[in-house]
Amino acid sequence: MSSVRSAAAGPPTRGATRVHGGPDARGRARWDFSTNANAAGPCPAAAALVREADATRYPDPSYRRLRERLAAWHGVAPARILVAASASEFIQRITAVGARLAPGPVAVPEHAYGDYAAAAQAHGRALCVSGHEGPVAGQRPTLRWCCDPSSPLGQDAPPPADLGSCATVLDAAYAPLRLQGRSTWAGAARDAVFELISPNKALGLPGVRGAYAIAPRDGCGLGADWADALAAAEPSWPLGAHAVAMLEAWVSDGAQQWLARQRDTLRGWKAELLALLIEAGAVAQPSVTPFVCAQLPPGVTAASLREHDIAVRDTASFGLAGRVRLNALPPDALQALAQAIGALRQPMSTSSTTPPPSTEGNA
Structure with a gap:
């Protein structure tokens, strides 16, 4: 409901930016999970x-x-x-x-x-x-x-x-x-x-x-x-x-037959995406489409992934703050996503396993 309230808050603003997936001010990301287009196309x-x-x-x-x-x-x-x-x-x-x-x-x-x-x-x-x-x-x-x-x-x-x-x-x-x-x-x-x-x-x-x-x-x-x-x-x-x-x-007929075959491909890619997210500690919501919304693990954000040339769709404009939308992409893109999440989580993992300072001799 928050997105509806914000849109109705006042008159249209000239030149107001609408939020979409796809290219941003920096251009196209190499690995673009942010749009809902058929990635098998x-x-x-x-x-x-x-x-x-x-x-x-x-x-x-x-x-x-x-x-x-x-x-x-x-x-x-x-x-x-x-x-x-x-x-x-x-x-x-x-x-x-x-x-x-x-x-x-x-x-x-x-x-x-x-x-x-x-x-x-x-x-x-x-x-x-x-x-x-x-x-x-x-x-x-x-x-x-x-x-x-x-x-x-x-x-x-x-x-x-x-x-x-x-x-x-x-x-x-x-x-x-x-x-x-x-x-x-x-x-x-x-x-x-x-x-x-x-x-x-x-x-x-x-x-x-x-x-x-x-x-x-x-x-x-x-x-x-x-x-x-x-x-x-x-x-x-x-x-x-x-x-x-x-x-x-x-x-x-040719296009419809092609699309029917690609749905099988997309099911496989989506299953791999969900497995990756679960293993990384993300929380994904159920969907019947190739795209899903998820809460990323601590330390991983849409902005930090963009630094790794990966685009995901922040869903705050949909009224879903703290989550992102990801589309199912081929295995090479999934591998890049897994590596980026691993790199972004690494500092937190390292710090969390560092033993606390010794208190010996302290009263």
Whole structure:
């Protein structure tokens, strides 16, 4: 809840820095555990189509063929597909459109991606934690964010019982990276919400920006006015040629078969990461994704690991102070992490085993 309170504390600050994983002011770390992208990527089929994309021409401004392909793959009507420049662009757009169609607070999970709160703040909307009222007694949220599996914890997040009470967005960014169990979002629950899909992480291509949302099925309560308003607010050509290529690859048999194989690889890397953390004295929380949140052993911090060219994601901005998020990486990266933790813990281990000074002759 602390992250929600801090985001709602005042008006937006010009040039305010948002916290993300990935490169920092020092550039890219050699061993980057800080992002949630598929470390077994990039997907060869998707990468090939992106490389072959013709950037000398405009894409079709209506994206008709792409919408039809995405709709056919999901088994929905093409009119329900809303393309977006990125998941973050859609977050801003639906927050702005919702402020006009249904003014009121925005509900976010207690620990969640900061762009939900940042968008609400940018459009002058109050914030509340999902399941709670707004800052004014009796005030109910009019837009709600859900994420399954969740971020940063990577845990199951079942649909709320009162789905029809307000416009709801299911952020499904990590659904393709689920390594165990099954989502409880299915059938009627999915049809009642905007499902936001950003496959660049799953494909190992986070630098290619492009996403889409599936609007609620007709008759699910929101009406067509939300989808129409979101389409009207769509910028011209939100997707460049490279993003179109990535999304077309996403629904191909080759990409999906590759992803299914890589989940087995990620399960192995995650098991090794958890074993490393346990052996080092860290406390890791359970997750169904390749990424986990953990409390590092004494003496080891995100800042100290960065000095060893290792990046992890400090989770204080998520409201989880004292913990970090780590993504499962290949064995060479895990070896580098183990060596860094060992080096950082060494001074403490040495001092803790030094015998106390002799008290002989002291009264």
